[in-house]
Amino acid sequence: MAQLVEDRSASAGICLILVIIGVVCLGFGSHNAVYRYCIEAVPAFIALLFVWQRKRIGVHGATGVLLVWFVVFASICMAYWKLGPGVTGMLAIPDLATFSIPQIVLTVILGVFSLWGTVGSFLEASDDNMGERLIGFVVFAVLQVVAFWISIQAFVPKR
Numbered sequence: 001m002a003q004l005v006e007d008r009s010a011s012a013g014i015c016l017i018l019v020i021i022g023v024v025c026l027g028f029g030s031h032n033a034v035y036r037y038c039i040e041a042v043p044a045f046i047a048l049l050f051v052w053q054r055k056r057i058g059v060h061g062a063t064g065v066l067l068v069w070f071v072v073f074a075s076i077c078m079a080y081w082k083l084g085p086g087v088t089g090m091l092a093i094p095d096l097a098t099f100s101i102p103q104i105v106l107t108v109i110l111g112v113f114s115l116w117g118t119v120g121s122f123l124e125a126s127d128d129n130m131g132e133r134l135i136g137f138v139v140f141a142v143l144q145v146v147a148f149w150i151s152i153q154a155f156v157p158k159r
Contacts, residue, residue, distance in 0.1 A: 012062035012124060015117025016048040019069055022110040029103050039151040043143040044069070059125045060136025066117040067137075068144040073111035080104065 020041045027037025044065045050058025077083075080099065099107075125133055150156065 011120030012059050012066075012117055013048060013051045015066060015113050015120065016044050016051060016062055018113045019066065019110055019117065020044050020048065022106055022113065023069075026103065026106055026110070029100065029106070035157045036151040039156060040144075040147050043140055043147050046143070047140055056125070056128060056132060057136045059121050060128070060133050061140030061143075062121040063118055063125065063133075064137040064139070064141035065144050066114045066121065068141050070111060070114035070118055072148075073107055073114055076107055077111060080107075 023037050023041045023044070024034070027034040030037070043061075047058050047061035047065050051062060052058070
């Protein structure tokens, strides 16, 4: 039987909501790639549903999803500011020079929310069983990576 989380999942839930909204907004701003970004937001939405139901797996999953998003946003920012190669090839970003100012600002804001949510959800679940935390983290982190992979496949509409 699933264990319920006490009322301590606020930062995980808030950050998941903000990341989902921000990612969908990025989809509208990124050459109308809404389908791609909606697919990428599905694992965060699933984790949000579990957090909303106060299930422990939701908080653990939020850590995995938000950490993956933080790495992506940080890598994009690093590549844009020429601080390193980033993940431009992996994410199929054609040219960072085509990013508009709103896209850049939204990417930085989403990176901050992802980091805040990662730390918050990790701390919220700090007294939970380490095995449960690891399983939830790995399952949702893998789901997020799979969602990224699916979103760049040929069958996904580019507009």
